[in-house]
Amino acid sequence: MNIDINFIGILIGAIMASSVPLILAASGELITERSGVLNLGVEGMMIIGAISGFALMVITDNLFLAIIGSMLSGLLLSFIFGFLTQSLLTNHVASGLALTIFGIGLSAMIGKDFVGIPGKEFPLLFVNLKEAIPLFGPIFFGHSVVFYFAFLLPFGTNYFLKKTKIGLIVRAVGDSPVSAANQGINVLLVRYCCILYGGAMCGLGGAYLSLIYTPQWIENMTAGRGWIALALVVFATWSPLKVLVGAIIFGGITILQLHMQAMGIRIPVQFLSALPYIMTIVVLVIISRDSRKIKLNTPTSLGQIFYKEK
Amino acid sequence: MNTKLKVSKVSKIYPGCIANDNVSLDFKSGKIYALLGENGAGKSTLVKILSGVINPDKGQIFLNDKLLKLKSPKDAKNNNIGMVFQHFNLFETLSVFENLSIDSEKNNDQLRILVNNILKKYNFKINLDVPILNLSAGQKQKVEIVRCLIRNPKVLIMDEPTSVLTEQETEDLFFSLKKFSKEGILIIYITHKLKEVLSLCDEVAVMRKGKVVSISRTIDEKLSSLANKMIGESLNKIKKMTSNNLSGEQILRVSRLNFNSEDPYEVNLEDINFTLNKGECLGIAGISGNGQNELFQILSGEILSNSGSIKFRNKEISKLNPKERREYLMAFSPEDRISQAAVPSLKIYENVALNNFKTSNFFERGLFNERKIKDHSKKILSNFSVNTDNVNLTSQFLSGGNLQKLILGRELITSPELLICFNPTWGLDVGAINYIHRTLVKINQQGKSIILISTDNDELLQLSDRISVINKGKLSKIMSAEEVNPEKLGLLMGGGLVD
Numbered sequence: 117m118n119i120d121i122n123f124i125g126i127l128i129g130a131i132m133a134s135s136v137p138l139i140l141a142a143s144g145e146l147i148t149e150r151s152g153v154l155n156l157g158v159e160g161m162m163i164i165g166a167i168s169g170f171a172l173m174v175i176t177d178n179l180f181l182a183i184i185g186s187m188l189s190g191l192l193l194s195f196i197f198g199f200l201t202q203s204l205l206t207n208h209v210a211s212g213l214a215l216t217i218f219g220i221g222l223s224a225m226i227g228k229d230f231v232g233i234p235g236k237e238f239p240l241l242f243v244n245l246k247e248a249i250p251l252f253g254p255i256f257f258g259h260s261v262v263f264y265f266a267f268l269l270p271f272g273t274n275y276f277l278k279k280t281k282i283g284l285i286v287r288a289v290g291d292s293p294v295s296a297a298n299q300g301i302n303v304l305l306v307r308y309c310c311i312l313y314g315g316a317m318c319g320l321g322g323a324y325l326s327l328i329y330t331p332q333w334i335e336n337m338t339a340g341r342g343w344i345a346l347a348l349v350v351f352a353t354w355s356p357l358k359v360l361v362g363a364i365i366f367g368g369i370t371i372l373q374l375h376m377q378a379m380g381i382r383i384p385v386q387f388l389s390a391l392p393y394i395m396t397i398v399v400l401v402i403i404s405r406d407s408r409k410i411k412l413n414t415p416t417s418l419g420q421i422f423y424k425e426k
Numbered sequence: 427m428n429t430k431l432k433v434s435k436v437s438k439i440y441p442g443c444i445a446n447d448n449v450s451l452d453f454k455s456g457k458i459y460a461l462l463g464e465n466g467a468g469k470s471t472l473v474k475i476l477s478g479v480i481n482p483d484k485g486q487i488f489l490n491d492k493l494l495k496l497k498s499p500k501d502a503k504n505n506n507i508g509m510v511f512q513h514f515n516l517f518e519t520l521s522v523f524e525n526l527s528i529d530s531e532k533n534n535d536q537l538r539i540l541v542n543n544i545l546k547k548y549n550f551k552i553n554l555d556v557p558i559l560n561l562s563a564g565q566k567q568k569v570e571i572v573r574c575l576i577r578n579p580k581v582l583i584m585d586e587p588t589s590v591l592t593e594q595e596t597e598d599l600f601f602s603l604k605k606f607s608k609e610g611i612l613i614i615y616i617t618h619k620l621k622e623v624l625s626l627c628d629e630v631a632v633m634r635k636g637k638v639v640s641i642s643r644t645i646d647e648k649l650s651s652l653a654n655k656m657i658g659e660s661l662n663k664i665k666k667m668t669s670n671n672l673s674g675e676q677i678l679r680v681s682r683l684n685f686n687s688e689d690p691y692e693v694n695l696e697d698i699n700f701t702l703n704k705g706e707c708l709g710i711a712g713i714s715g716n717g718q719n720e721l722f723q724i725l726s727g728e729i730l731s732n733s734g735s736i737k738f739r740n741k742e743i744s745k746l747n748p749k750e751r752r753e754y755l756m757a758f759s760p761e762d763r764i765s766q767a768a769v770p771s772l773k774i775y776e777n778v779a780l781n782n783f784k785t786s787n788f789f790e791r792g793l794f795n796e797r798k799i800k801d802h803s804k805k806i807l808s809n810f811s812v813n814t815d816n817v818n819l820t821s822q823f824l825s826g827g828n829l830q831k832l833i834l835g836r837e838l839i840t841s842p843e844l845l846i847c848f849n850p851t852w853g854l855d856v857g858a859i860n861y862i863h864r865t866l867v868k869i870n871q872q873g874k875s876i877i878l879i880s881t882d883n884d885e886l887l888q889l890s891d892r893i894s895v896i897n898k899g900k901l902s903k904i905m906s907a908e909e910v911n912p913e914k915l916g917l918l919m920g921g922g923l924v925d
Contacts, residue, residue, distance in 0.1 A: 284520070284524055
């Protein structure tokens with residue numbers, strides 16, 4: 117059988133592209149959780165990012181503004197969450213769930229007028245190299261700037277957490293906010309910043325869907341990716357590079373099983389659809405089974421409400 | 427370099443409680459100062475004010491005659507006030523070095539050199555690159571001290587530093603503190619342990635109910651005089667009357683008890699034999715970690731022995747669970763009050779309801795009879811002088827001593843025939859210890875029996891009729907209290923005396 121080498125390249129490129137929203141949202145949420153805050157509103161922030169990005173693109177006809185706007189809207193939504201949980205000391209889980217429900221509802225309302233409008237073509241980089249190099253060309257070239265950003269992000273996140281002073285402070289706050297406060301660290305400020313950063317990344321992840329991946333607005337188009345991103349963070353035991361692995365596996369099997377369905381392989385469709393979820397969890401559990409590392413990476417104060425003694 | 431720290435008329439009021447009432451104190455470098463007081467006397471509040479964690483309602487603090495504004499912990503640090511908290515302020519999942527670097531302005535290489543110099547100078551042996559959670563309590567404390575030393579402190583405040591240390595670690599700590607003091611660091615040492623005050627400190631300020639009640643030199647003080655000042659009344663020395671109420675009736679017989687554990691951190695028990703008479707208190711001494719935990723759990727039914735028998739009033743109970751044993755009128759007070767004896771997040775009456783004796787009828791057709799439990803709880807609170815009458819209070823707000831009174835009360839109010847307690851006064855202040863000792867003597871006099879497993883030799887010698895020592899999972903010969911003295915006990919505990 118003659119396998120077209122370019123087809124494999126395109127397939128891998130497609131797999132990587134499909135994992136971009138997961139990488140973005142999960143990397144953002146990872147920083148939020150590393151500071152000890154559990155924000156279950158990822159899905160809500162992504163969908164808001166998706167609609168506001170698309171709406172801005174339609175209104176201003178400017179993709180740059182659309183991208184920035186999507187991040188700001190994710191950030192704004194996460195600010196509501198931050199205000200509730202950090203300043204008003206509400207429960208993290210309940211507030212996050214509410215945020216998701218709110219985001220999905222709000223996006224559907226805003227999105228009513230934008231259904232059926234065609235998207236705008238997003239500029240792709242290195243298109244000539246894509247054609248020129250067999251196999252590797254379609255994998256590495258001819259993607260959007262957001263794509264490259266997403267694949268650099270886990271490495272940057274890893275460096276930030278492990279090597280920088282601010283990263284150390286984020287980990288310290290996640291480990292013990294009380295100790296951090298006694299050391300003179302402004303816990304509230306650190307946690308707010310991490311929440312807002314997480315919100316912005318989720319917004320960007322949503323915008324990738326509506327502006328680049330499938331350039332149009334469909335109600336509920338994130339389709340549970342926010343929840344997958346949340347699960348990735350946990351199963352990757354809060355390690356940015358494992359998040360990257362998990363996102364690629366999830367994206368990969370999602371795409372592959374679609375091809376398998378198209379090829380008419382005699383495996384029940386329901387099983388194939390479930391496959392990405394099962395495989396991602398299995399692989400991440402296997403690569404993260406070092407209990408010592410889990411203990412060291414897990415933010416001890418995750419989900420705990422912190423208030424300062426007066 | 428001379429350092430003077432002055433606390434002037436500091437007050438801090440919490441709703442329903444005056445934590446610090448017009449506190450004035452003077453400290454000068456070159457001396458070690460003790461701040462002595464019972465739990466809840468206001469020591470920790472004062473320390474938190476000095477370290478900038480909380481702000482006083484009134485009063486000022488002067489360092490070398492300069493008024494200090496301590497709005498946050500950063501201000502205290504910038505004024506060279508170092509603080510080692512009772513509950514360590516370390517980040518468990520970060521490495522030692524990361525913990526030290528987090529609030530340092532120096533770059534990592536400079537800091538590493540500085541830290542290594544400090545470690546060498548004071549002969550601290552700590553690996554800088556392991557996470558804190560791998561360290562012992564003593565090592566963690568050293569990390570805290572090093573963190574203070576990095577900033578060349580003028581003042582070093584230690585908040586109950588020995589509560590988690592072993593005896594050897596305590597000695598090491600005292601040695602270091604004396605060295606710091608000689609180098610001109612002013613040391614304020616907060617404690618409720620009288621012996622430490624006398625052996626370490628030069629001057630002592632005693633606090634009671636938020637007020638400073640006495641300031642004196644330690645050479646003018648004795649254990650008893652300090653104790654009296656601390657609790658504000660003289661303690662009646664507990665005198666145990668031995669044997670005049672022993673009926674000779676055997677109540678418990680443990681024979682050929684063996685326990686082999688698969689868990690490498692548990693101690694195996696080997697051929698445990700003893701008997702206990704009605705109205706008697708059997709003390710079991712030993713250095714912690716020699717099988718006391720396992721023995722307590724086997725006697726209470728939390729775990730079962732591999733072989734051997736436990737006969738309580740001629741009934742074989744070695745296969746029964748704790749609830750069934752309680753129904754035979756045994757009662758248990760475990761070592762760890764917070765995690766084993768009570769649930770801190772539950773209300774007082776809920777904790778009381780937790781151990782449901784058959785006799786208590788707290789539940790009717792599966793439903794909670796709240797009124798009955800609350801009445802019962804109120805009775806416990808007043809009979810055992812717990813310092814609250816609010817049964818709806820969440821248990822974690824009780825101090826250690828009051829929680830222990832509540833637990834003992836819960837166990838004793840149903841008049842059990844046998845009480846097994848494990849370190850009942852661990853971590854408590856003098857007043858609470860005294861109360862609990864009196865209670866134990868009283869129940870002995872009522873003809874009830876006690877097994878007292880304790881690591882506190884004074885307590886054992888005071889309360890026991892007979893004493894045995896557990897060492898590496900084996901019990902020594904059982905001796906009557908008269909033939910035991912502290913030296914002999916010490917030898918047996920170390921495994922030095924084989925009979």
